[in-house]
Amino acid sequence: MPDKLNGLFIDDVRREVRLYLDYLDSIYQIEFKSTADLGLKHLEDRYLEIDFVILDIQMPKPKDFTLSDLDSEKETGFWLLQRSRELLEENKIPVMILTNCKSKFIEETLAQDFAFNPPNLVRVREKNRISAKDFPKEIAAMLMEFGK
Amino acid sequence: MSIAPRPAVDLLAVFAEIGELDLGTSSRVDLLKAAARHIKDGTGSDAVEIAVTDAPTNDDPQLVSTDATIVSMPSGEVRNATRGESWWAGRLQAQDSKLTYREQTTYRDLDNDRGELIVPIRFTDAFFGAVRIVASRDRLIEREQWARCLYALTETLSARRLVAKRAERQKFYRDLVDVTSHEPSETSSIICRFWHKMSRADWTWLWLYNDYNRRYELAAFEGLPPPDDFVPRLDSAAAYAVDSGNVVMARGDFTKWVRKFKDREYRIAYAKLVNSVYGCKSFVCVPLEFPNATEHKRASMLPRIRGAVCLHYRDPHATPQQLLDSLSLMGRQCAQSIANTFLEEQRRILLRLTQMAQQHLTRVSRRPALVRAQYLKELIDLIRTDLQFQTVSLFYRRPFDDIIECVASTAISDKQLQRVADNRLHEITYRRDQGSTGKCFAEGRAYVVNKLDGDDQHKPVSFDIDPASGRPARGAVFCPIKQPRTTGAKPAVIGVIRCGGHRVMGTNGDGAARIGLHPVQVQTLELIAQQVGPMLQIFENNIRREQTISVVKHDLYSPLNMIRDTSERIADDLASGIVPREYDVKNLRVSHVIATNLVRQLDAEVGDQDEFHPEPTKLIGDILARVVNMLQHYAWTDKEMEILYNADDIINVIPILNIDRELIERTIHNVLINAIKYGRSNTKIQITARASRGGFLLDISNEGIGIEERDAKNIGQLHFRAETAKAVAQGVGLGMFIAKRAMERHGGQVFIHSLKDPTTFSLFFPKNLMN
Numbered sequence: 001m002p003d004k005l006n007g008l009f010i011d012d013v014r015r016e017v018r019l020y021l022d023y024l025d026s027i028y029q030i031e032f033k034s035t036a037d038l039g040l041k042h043l044e045d046r047y048l049e050i051d052f053v054i055l056d057i058q059m060p061k062p063k064d065f066t067l068s069d070l071d072s073e074k075e076t077g078f079w080l081l082q083r084s085r086e087l088l089e090e091n092k093i094p095v096m097i098l099t100n101c102k103s104k105f106i107e108e109t110l111a112q113d114f115a116f117n118p119p120n121l122v123r124v125r126e127k128n129r130i131s132a133k134d135f136p137k138e139i140a141a142m143l144m145e146f147g148k
Numbered sequence: 149m150s151i152a153p154r155p156a157v158d159l160l161a162v163f164a165e166i167g168e169l170d171l172g173t174s175s176r177v178d179l180l181k182a183a184a185r186h187i188k189d190g191t192g193s194d195a196v197e198i199a200v201t202d203a204p205t206n207d208d209p210q211l212v213s214t215d216a217t218i219v220s221m222p223s224g225e226v227r228n229a230t231r232g233e234s235w236w237a238g239r240l241q242a243q244d245s246k247l248t249y250r251e252q253t254t255y256r257d258l259d260n261d262r263g264e265l266i267v268p269i270r271f272t273d274a275f276f277g278a279v280r281i282v283a284s285r286d287r288l289i290e291r292e293q294w295a296r297c298l299y300a301l302t303e304t305l306s307a308r309r310l311v312a313k314r315a316e317r318q319k320f321y322r323d324l325v326d327v328t329s330h331e332p333s334e335t336s337s338i339i340c341r342f343w344h345k346m347s348r349a350d351w352t353w354l355w356l357y358n359d360y361n362r363r364y365e366l367a368a369f370e371g372l373p374p375p376d377d378f379v380p381r382l383d384s385a386a387a388y389a390v391d392s393g394n395v396v397m398a399r400g401d402f403t404k405w406v407r408k409f410k411d412r413e414y415r416i417a418y419a420k421l422v423n424s425v426y427g428c429k430s431f432v433c434v435p436l437e438f439p440n441a442t443e444h445k446r447a448s449m450l451p452r453i454r455g456a457v458c459l460h461y462r463d464p465h466a467t468p469q470q471l472l473d474s475l476s477l478m479g480r481q482c483a484q485s486i487a488n489t490f491l492e493e494q495r496r497i498l499l500r501l502t503q504m505a506q507q508h509l510t511r512v513s514r515r516p517a518l519v520r521a522q523y524l525k526e527l528i529d530l531i532r533t534d535l536q537f538q539t540v541s542l543f544y545r546r547p548f549d550d551i552i553e554c555v556a557s558t559a560i561s562d563k564q565l566q567r568v569a570d571n572r573l574h575e576i577t578y579r580r581d582q583g584s585t586g587k588c589f590a591e592g593r594a595y596v597v598n599k600l601d602g603d604d605q606h607k608p609v610s611f612d613i614d615p616a617s618g619r620p621a622r623g624a625v626f627c628p629i630k631q632p633r634t635t636g637a638k639p640a641v642i643g644v645i646r647c648g649g650h651r652v653m654g655t656n657g658d659g660a661a662r663i664g665l666h667p668v669q670v671q672t673l674e675l676i677a678q679q680v681g682p683m684l685q686i687f688e689n690n691i692r693r694e695q696t697i698s699v700v701k702h703d704l705y706s707p708l709n710m711i712r713d714t715s716e717r718i719a720d721d722l723a724s725g726i727v728p729r730e731y732d733v734k735n736l737r738v739s740h741v742i743a744t745n746l747v748r749q750l751d752a753e754v755g756d757q758d759e760f761h762p763e764p765t766k767l768i769g770d771i772l773a774r775v776v777n778m779l780q781h782y783a784w785t786d787k788e789m790e791i792l793y794n795a796d797d798i799i800n801v802i803p804i805l806n807i808d809r810e811l812i813e814r815t816i817h818n819v820l821i822n823a824i825k826y827g828r829s830n831t832k833i834q835i836t837a838r839a840s841r842g843g844f845l846l847d848i849s850n851e852g853i854g855i856e857e858r859d860a861k862n863i864g865q866l867h868f869r870a871e872t873a874k875a876v877a878q879g880v881g882l883g884m885f886i887a888k889r890a891m892e893r894h895g896g897q898v899f900i901h902s903l904k905d906p907t908t909f910s911l912f913f914p915k916n917l918m919n
Binding site (some may be wrong): 013014016059061119138 | 698701705706708709710711713714716717720782785786787850874876879880
């Protein structure tokens, strides 16, 4: 049996994603990180082993946060994407943004400020639209697009 | 046979010719020359000289002088007659500040043919002197007739001159009315030009006193500009005019000029320079003041003009022909005209600010921070263009911290002169008293630092950069933004507007003038700050409300999703014939509790009269056991934490209390949620009770990030969140605020018993709750 694919799950509220993790764990090897900077560090250290990333957008600000949106804490996920952009693109590591925010707002920001290459490298799913049970299917579909 | 002398007839012809002279606009010397020439030619004399000196208007020893200006015809020479002058000598004598004037006609033979007749004259009320006529002796026989005719001639000239002056004054006032149609920045120059023209001064300087840096600023000049480093000192003649409200006239030896007003002694500064280098032999300072002290008291926000017009002459006797009272009144009118143009501008700015407020406050936006940024950008543009500054930076307080941070700027650099990007403006901060910006923040008053001062010894935190040149703007104006005034309390400073690189106030054609900042500009800036203060506070509230809604919404999805996923799994389990897990059932219950509490958080006002229902309550049985039971599962699933308490111990210490169950439940819930949120994984939360002299304490302790000493005083304040907390979890800073208010509603309180490991919050219930 081939090794499980490795996923990095970055979300600040573990309890909230526990059920997602329950469903994912049976298929993938998931590493969970509860802050953006821990997640980024893990990604930078282990990017060769990581097959995909699941990322929350609205998380507490890391210390050297410099994204512009004034007082909003919404965009910590973008901060991580900005920092890891090259690494993600070069290694073709797909990212699934799993969030409580409106996906439209996130997609707009992604298109305007990031324009990832390939364009399907980062996609967005709203937690209230996709249940924990169905989530692994979304991941599988994404990985298939990247031949994983 | 000799020709009959006919001076009267000849002088009549002179009258007629003099009637052609433009008495209104000719300078005094030109007029005297013309008169001398007409007398000489009209009477066929060999030479005519007219000596004129100004009459002392009071017994001021500084104005007592026995010398005179003499014009000679036919040579056309103009000279200053001093004591040694042959024919003028002795006609005017000074003794103990009193002048005596010889009012007799004198005659002597010069040689066989010619004689010299000296006739005293008056030339307007402000001058007097004498006419010396050299003519053939037979023409000067009828001396009395000569004297009468010349006297009549000068009287006529005086009268006509007065009429011309009146017309000139009327024109001055008429022109003044039009000043208000000009830009405020041009008014000083225009008014300076009026004075220059009217007074026929050789050069005219208009100084305005700047309250904010306590110095005089050059507002405009005509003729020669002042020397580079020259500004009137606070004990100068100009300052005397301003302080005392009196017109100053000075001439001759300026070093002797001294005045006293309210215990201060005033002298003419730079006397040597103006005298020797500039060749100034007399000058006049006319005070400009509006509103006066009484009017100022009545309407303190009227644009305030204080200054002086200084008229300088090479001619030592060229004191202006207008009466002192007229000059004084003209000064006041000028000040009022300048003030009016500023008033007009201030009205325009206020109107624009109101429009901006309406436009931005009524915008429905999910991103109020962005709306604020747009408002601030417009505000900066308004200040920059209307008040003519090159740079504008706005600083606003950082909540719960005694510093102000930059929130908007035309362009700003750090101390290494590296331009700071817009998204990093907040990194430029000032503590109280840190540099001039910090000083303004601490003292709450506006002031000006001029580039000429060179007194800015501190190492600047930042520089405002002129976008055009890319260089730091020199000179700056600091204006505090204050909280709207509440009765009794001194309004707190909540921000600072810093403007730099102010442009010249007026232009004098060649543009070479070193012209300073108009003090009213600073006053207008204060007016703007007054309007901006409440706006910034409203924006702050909007941003916070939006943040609260956003966080609560985000947090609400969490229990809702949990309910969805858990119920789905329970359904799957039931379909497969499996008994639903206890874990999932608890999940559902906790989700309900969490969601309810989140919704309640939106209403931070707790314990209003109609919502406060105390009833006898057992802390353990009625509240604590249930809350802990719910959150136990939450703590475990989130961080594998445990919540521990000994029910018996608590029951033994805390009796039945008359409390509002819902409020106390919210309090305990909020404190416990925080203990979980900011606690370390795999640790325990302890709940214990103890009695004190005044009541009972419930202590809730955890091990986790702890509380920094500097943050302790702010915990429980509306929306306060410590930096350490922000780094760990999201929040809105309401939980502890609600807990504090709820306890206070019961006459108790929440306080921090221990900062770190354990971090302990104590809920204090006073003894009287037992009743």
